[in-house]
Amino acid sequence: MNAAVSPFIEAASPHTMNTYGRLPIALSRGQGVRVWDVNGKPYLDALAGIAVNTLGHNHPRLVPALQDQVAQIIHSCNYYHVPNQEKLAAKLVELSGMSNVFFCCTGLEANEAALKLARKFGHDKGIERPEIVVYEHAFHGRSIATLSATGNEKVQKGFGPLVEGFIRVPLNDIEALKKATQGNPNVVAVFFETIQGEGGINPMRVDYLQQVRALCDANDWLMMIDEVQCGMGRTGKWFAHQWAGIVPDVMPLAKGLGSGVPIGAVVAGPRAASIFQPGNHGTTFGGNPLAMRAGVETIRIMEEDGLLANAAAVGAHLRTALERELAGLAGVKEIRGQGLMIGIELARPCNVLTQRAADAGLLISVTADSVVRLLPPLIMTAAEADEVVALLAPLIRQFLAEAA
Numbered sequence: 576m577n578a579a580v581s582p583f584i585e586a587a588s589p590h591t592m593n594t595y596g597r598l599p600i601a602l603s604r605g606q607g608v609r610v611w612d613v614n615g616k617p618y619l620d621a622l623a624g625i626a627v628n629t630l631g632h633n634h635p636r637l638v639p640a641l642q643d644q645v646a647q648i649i650h651s652c653n654y655y656h657v658p659n660q661e662k663l664a665a666k667l668v669e670l671s672g673m674s675n676v677f678f679c680c681t682g683l684e685a686n687e688a689a690l691k692l693a694r695k696f697g698h699d700k701g702i703e704r705p706e707i708v709v710y711e712h713a714f715h716g717r718s719i720a721t722l723s724a725t726g727n728e729k730v731q732k733g734f735g736p737l738v739e740g741f742i743r744v745p746l747n748d749i750e751a752l753k754k755a756t757q758g759n760p761n762v763v764a765v766f767f768e769t770i771q772g773e774g775g776i777n778p779m780r781v782d783y784l785q786q787v788r789a790l791c792d793a794n795d796w797l798m799m800i801d802e803v804q805c806g807m808g809r810t811g812k813w814f815a816h817q818w819a820g821i822v823p824d825v826m827p828l829a830k831g832l833g834s835g836v837p838i839g840a841v842v843a844g845p846r847a848a849s850i851f852q853p854g855n856h857g858t859t860f861g862g863n864p865l866a867m868r869a870g871v872e873t874i875r876i877m878e879e880d881g882l883l884a885n886a887a888a889v890g891a892h893l894r895t896a897l898e899r900e901l902a903g904l905a906g907v908k909e910i911r912g913q914g915l916m917i918g919i920e921l922a923r924p925c926n927v928l929t930q931r932a933a934d935a936g937l938l939i940s941v942t943a944d945s946v947v948r949l950l951p952p953l954i955m956t957a958a959e960a961d962e963v964v965a966l967l968a969p970l971i972r973q974f975l976a977e978a979a
């Protein structure tokens with residue numbers, strides 16, 4: 576433990592549930608891609624609160640807009656119209672080529688709505704026990720239904736019985752998908768992340784995405800793509816599946832959409848847009864004026880500042896620099912991802928690197944035990960990316976040099 580840590584961190588722990596293996600750090604402010612802890616120690620932020628802080632911290636145009644909104648109205652509830660819901664929905668429809676949006680507050684809620692859409696899609700055509708295809712290593716959230724869709728026993732353990740109606744298949748294997756669904760009239764949807772985030776930065780191949788799209792069309796299944804982590808510009812396109820030139824039927828979003836303000840959304844194409852009727856679904860907080868303003872302003876600033884192009888360019892720069900420093904080292908299995916969503920898979924578990932990086936002044940995460948994950952704010956510059964590499968590469972080299 577870090578002896579310099581403020582006693583407030585220790586004192587704060589006894590009353591919060593023991594749900595996280597937290598580092599002994601409390602962040603108190605940020606500016607751009609940098610944050611400071613309560614003791615004044617600076618860190619370079621290559622995690623963005625897990626792909627949430629799209630615009631970094633204390634953004635000079637987002638903050639005044641949110642202050643203005645807070646002073647007007649924070650919450651009104653869905654008994655009434657919220658004008659910015661329509662504005663943000665129209666924008667998401669334009670960017671996705673889809674047709675209608677439901678707003679909620681988190682990723683798992685967006686995924687719950689997607690699962691409900693798929694089930695009702697089935698019921699509406701007379702399928703009483705609808706089944707949804709999901710993937711190995713997937714992560715869709717921690718509600719009972721979304722943890723059941725998740726492909727990670729650690730997430731599921733202790734929470735059975737799991738929700739039924741899921742068929743699990745491996746990634747990027749079209750024959751396995753065909754075999755698992757062959758002759759099954761109850762299949763209603765295929766549900767996956769374009770790039771698995773928590774599962775270890777595992778991308779779906781472009782040709783596989785296109786084959787799944789064709790299979791969904793041929794069988795009248797919904798193609799449901801969880802872009803909660805890989806969406807909202809992180810890969811250099813608004814949505815990661817757009818690299819494959821396809822359009823899904825249902826797309827849950829959350830993390831980066833509000834640049835830090837809790838927000839979730841399910842975007843639906845024509846086949847799924849009118850499944851929900853009044854009374855089928857809803858939420859108290861979802862789509863509230865503060866979150867909607869955050870979404871509208873986040874997208875506006877991303878467009879004005881060319882942050883998609885920045886994510887693509889700085890992501891490529893970061894990736895090249897990491898490859899130059901690390902590729903070919905014994906113990907580095909693969910460097911993968913797209914744009915500012917990068918995973919460095921090592922040959923053995925490396926969770927210890929999150930603390931070591933923080934000690935060195937860099938915020939990262941390790942996922943799937945052995946994958947160093949970088950998800951910086953989309954405003955990061957090439958020079959700041961070089962700083963990330965300068966801090967991270969020596970830590971990985973030193974880690975690999977230690978006995979396993």
Ligand SMILES: *Cc1c(COP(=O)(O)O)cnc(C)c1O
Binds near residue numbers: 682773801
């Ligand atoms: C984080 C995440 C979720 C869950 O989002 P919460 O807001 O934590 O509920 C779902 N799907 C993916 C792909 C995620 O990365």
